[in-house]
Amino acid sequence: MPQINSLFVTRLYRANLAELGKSPTPEQLEDTCLAIAEDDTAGQDWCEENQFPGYTSYASLDDLGWRDPVFKDLIKAIDKHVAAFATDLAFDLNGKKLKLDSIWINILPQGGIHTSHIHPHSVISGTTYVAVPKGAGALKLEDPRLPMMMAAPTRTKTAPDMLKTFVSIAPEPGEILLWESWLRHEVPMNMSDDDRISISFNYGWG
Template sequence: MSDIASLFVTRLYRAKLSKHGKPVDATELADACLSVAEDDTAGQQWCADNTFPGYTSYASLTDLTWRMPIFKALKKSLDKHVASFADDLAFDLGDKKLKLEDLWINILPEGGIHTAHIHPHSVISGTTYVAMPKGTSAIKFEDPRLPMMMAAPARLKNAHEALRQFIYVQPDVGDVLLWESWLRHEVPMNTAEEDRISISFNYA
């Protein structure tokens, strides 16, 4: 009898935002995101200068939790989700807690993509989903060992999820996804006519 273990597991946390804290109304949150995007001329200019599709507040605003009460309420809920995930990851934080470093809005129009990237200098990163029109993009995660698989054959299409080289996760409105910040991820092209709206964040 063979003994085969799974080593060095990559964890992905998924839960409803409402699991921790007071429910945040998705319509109100979407309206707040669109309002910020409309007023953020610096963010609009950054997106234009960097040929970034749609809008992100990543390079322009660092005070969303102070601008509107709904973002402050969102932070309180996310703090609890991140603490729960940190426990699952068995992080030895002593008497410290992971704290929110930044929180930003993403509005991805039809045809827009977010290319593959990681989040340096952070511990846990994640996204909560505000508007996910029918047919919009999933989020794609890459096996972090991929650069070292020089001679590895392709995996079977029906391979167990834990053995695949890429995983696509289709979130629903109100979902929170969390992962360790070194995990490479991307958003493939949005093929829906409506905007795909999400809010991303880093904790360290």
């Protein structure tokens, strides 16, 4: 019988945020995110100037863990998940730990999107989900080999996820997703009447 192995696997970590210990609830995070967004005039101005749909604190706030105790508790919870994922990935960290580099709030209204992108200069990136109304848009992940596929045929609709060119993950409030930062991803248009609220972050090393 022929032997067929899967090589160079792309890992995706998915868990309930509270699975590894105490963490803020989605309700606590939603109240905190909305309050910070309301007070963050610099972030609001940046979003308007750059025609960003909705709100992000990415370009305005770099102290969420200090700014609010809910975020301080959230970061402690995320740290545990990132450490677990780093172990799964068999990273040789030479006795060091991956450290939080940045964390920011995303509030996407109806019609809002996050176009396809990667997170340069980071090791692990991820998102924890606060409010995901029906129709708000899944996380769409792209096969990192796509630019090299050249004349490869498209995949069948029944292909397993490990062979698809794109995989969409529909997260639930209270979940956390982690991936290696080189993995290209996007959030399709929010087709819901309600806001999609999430908190994204990057971890680096060295």
